[in-house]
Amino acid sequence: MAQLTLMRTPTETALVQAFDAAKATLPGDVESRAKAFEIFNRNGLPHRRVEEFKYTDLRALMREIAPFAVKPSASDAAAALAKTTAFAGTEALDVPFVNGHFVRDAVKFDALPEGVEIVPLAEALASGHEWLARLSPVAWAKDNPVYQLNSSFMADGVMLRIVGAVETPIHLRFMTGSETAVATATRILILVEDGASVTLLESHEGTNGAAHQPNDVVELIAGDRTNVHHVRLNREGDQTLALSTLALKLGGDAYFNSINVVAGSSISRHQVFAMLNGENSKAQINGVSMIKGGQHADSTLIVEHAAPHCESRELFKTVIDGEATGVFQGKIIVPHHAQKTDGRMMSAALLLSEGGTMNNKPELEIFADDVQCAHGATCGQLDDDLLFYLMARGLPRMEAERLLVQAFLGEAIEFVDNEAARDGLIAIAEDWLKARV
Amino acid sequence: MLQIKNLVVQIEDNRILNGLNLTVNKGEVAAIMGPNGSGKSTLSYVIAGKADYEVLDGEILLDGQNILEMGPDERAAAGLFLAFQYPLEIPGVASMTFLKAAINAQRKARGEIELTTPDFIRRVNAAATKLEVPKDMLKRGLNVGFSGGEKKRMEILQMALLEPRFCILDETDSGLDIDALRIVSEGVNALRSPDRSFLVITHYQRLLNYIVPDSVHVMSAGRIVKSGGKELALELEANGYADYREIEAA
Ligand SMILES: Nc1ncnc2c1ncn2[C@@H]1O[C@H](COP(=O)(O)OP(=O)(O)OP(=O)(O)O)[C@@H](O)[C@H]1O
Numbered sequence A: 001m002a003q004l005t006l007m008r009t010p011t012e013t014a015l016v017q018a019f020d021a022a023k024a025t026l027p028g029d030v031e032s033r034a035k036a037f038e039i040f041n042r043n044g045l046p047h048r049r050v051e052e053f054k055y056t057d058l059r060a061l062m063r064e065i066a067p068f069a070v071k072p073s074a075s076d077a078a079a080a081l082a083k084t085t086a087f088a089g090t091e092a093l094d095v096p097f098v099n100g101h102f103v104r105d106a107v108k109f110d111a112l113p114e115g116v117e118i119v120p121l122a123e124a125l126a127s128g129h130e131w132l133a134r135l136s137p138v139a140w141a142k143d144n145p146v147y148q149l150n151s152s153f154m155a156d157g158v159m160l161r162i163v164g165a166v167e168t169p170i171h172l173r174f175m176t177g178s179e180t181a182v183a184t185a186t187r188i189l190i191l192v193e194d195g196a197s198v199t200l201l202e203s204h205e206g207t208n209g210a211a212h213q214p215n216d217v218v219e220l221i222a223g224d225r226t227n228v229h230h231v232r233l234n235r236e237g238d239q240t241l242a243l244s245t246l247a248l249k250l251g252g253d254a255y256f257n258s259i260n261v262v263a264g265s266s267i268s269r270h271q272v273f274a275m276l277n278g279e280n281s282k283a284q285i286n287g288v289s290m291i292k293g294g295q296h297a298d299s300t301l302i303v304e305h306a307a308p309h310c311e312s313r314e315l316f317k318t319v320i321d322g323e324a325t326g327v328f329q330g331k332i333i334v335p336h337h338a339q340k341t342d343g344r345m346m347s348a349a350l351l352l353s354e355g356g357t358m359n360n361k362p363e364l365e366i367f368a369d370d371v372q373c374a375h376g377a378t379c380g381q382l383d384d385d386l387l388f389y390l391m392a393r394g395l396p397r398m399e400a401e402r403l404l405v406q407a408f409l410g411e412a413i414e415f416v417d418n419e420a421a422r423d424g425l426i427a428i429a430e431d432w433l434k435a436r437v
Numbered sequence B: 001m002l003q004i005k006n007l008v009v010q011i012e013d014n015r016i017l018n019g020l021n022l023t024v025n026k027g028e029v030a031a032i033m034g035p036n037g038s039g040k041s042t043l044s045y046v047i048a049g050k051a052d053y054e055v056l057d058g059e060i061l062l063d064g065q066n067i068l069e070m071g072p073d074e075r076a077a078a079g080l081f082l083a084f085q086y087p088l089e090i091p092g093v094a095s096m097t098f099l100k101a102a103i104n105a106q107r108k109a110r111g112e113i114e115l116t117t118p119d120f121i122r123r124v125n126a127a128a129t130k131l132e133v134p135k136d137m138l139k140r141g142l143n144v145g146f147s148g149g150e151k152k153r154m155e156i157l158q159m160a161l162l163e164p165r166f167c168i169l170d171e172t173d174s175g176l177d178i179d180a181l182r183i184v185s186e187g188v189n190a191l192r193s194p195d196r197s198f199l200v201i202t203h204y205q206r207l208l209n210y211i212v213p214d215s216v217h218v219m220s221a222g223r224i225v226k227s228g229g230k231e232l233a234l235e236l237e238a239n240g241y242a243d244y245r246e247i248e249a250a
């Protein structure tokens, strides 16, 4: 029944055509792109019968594909960047992208902070840069169709190398500024060398009213004794379908702290594939989603404790208003040799309306016997007694709710080390709550 | 100032208040005493506007205005304050943020301008000093990790800052040590004024030695069954509620 396996949705057919048309012009080795696309194409767009996409059926959600964005002109890029506001109060080295293309002119390459190297990805791909060998560090990503779509279409991005203690945060600023819908595929590779430390800010903004389809991947290889703080903000436009992946490979005696804050896009799926690869490391992986109307936000993560004596904490908070849908799928994997693993994963959702939905699926896959692992998931409403207490002191209901929701989200946001970035996120939560009425 | 007429309240088909009548005049301190479960906290919640209760009959007038249709926040802005029998802990809501939000929400509702931050801090500090509330307690989440007595002091601190016209104290004395009882009572007495009334719910005559009431009311099975002067509290202390339970049974 060869014909059955060839059945394609119009979107999938369009993706095949788009890949065939683009592969010759995309930078770098066509072979490896073709291989990636083949992996994607084996099963096509994931749908609800694919376990990892059970609650985010991309076959149903991606009815068409937007044309892939071309590199914007210097003036268009500057105009688009002028509209960005993410982490406005945070001093950082700006590394901007417009419509998925690195805005090279915006970075002063001769005046980078000490310990920071930046290589534009399109050039690196074209010239076969040696760091490219370090792409795809985490095996869990390799079967993932969203990741492989990015590998097929990635047009630009940067490779960053961090050596020593870098004080200035680095801000990867993505802006989809096009007025008409575009698709983008960016890839970031970050090499944090042994003993180095850095704060990475990542923001994604875009125009409202256009059905953009960004698919971005950040791959982070952090060596031994590294200290990495990562703050990601999704403020995509209101019609955007945003797919994103963070792949992390962490060395020993290291600390990694990441948060993804969803305050934009109509549909989003953020995937984390984290591999704790050296002993005595600690990872704190958090998420905050604020969704309303018909928004859909999916956080899916796999944390593999590939080495013994590591600690991981995952804390995901979702606030749901209107008819929005939240998804949390988290899995901690502990192979038989990873003794003394300490892993704790928690997803908590707050439903502010009758019509909202939360799908929670936390899992543990434990093969070692001497471990401490736990997971939990809750889904509830605001506590009426607490609301009454606040209202009895004069706070109108909306304001009382706002204080309680802020407190709820604050538990995840407070892990952000950079004060300005943290304040920025708190302000976003406040704005979101104020906009509810 | 506060007039409660024939108040009948139930919760989940349990009749708790059975035609309660009570009047507290302007500037008056009225005490309510009564056995456990007689409905004292229910009365205080219904006055403050808690939603769980079904008011089947009667009215509650604050300066002639029926407040039963008002939300709890509107009642607070109108000058009503309830010091809870069991103040709630709210993790993640900083005490100072909460206090400022509460004061300014009430001012806004009354059409007054908001307090400036320095002015607010000055007032909090003054009240905290008077009530011997340590400053670092105010840096924590609201009531989080406070002892029972500390929570009660925090309630009185809020009352002092919000300057209500009608204050209900629901067993504010329970859980207080001897020194705290004195401090809290002095805090309350300092707020006594010809324009401010109090409804003090307590089980113990001792509190009424500090906060001397103008009237004492005995509540039993959801009604005020006897009213008198402050000597009534002494009588209750000596004889208990046995007499009033008989009235109920009869
Ligand atoms: N949510 C509720 N559901 C059902 N019954 C309730 C509820 N709240 C209170 N009651 C009942 O109402 C009655 C009065 O309770 P209330 O707390 O008002 O008494 P109280 O006089 O304050 O008692 P105490 O002196 O112990 O504080 C009790 O029998 C109690 O069990």
Ligand SMILES: [Mg+2]
Binding pocket: B040, B041, B042, B085, B170, B171
């Ligand atoms: Mg009571």
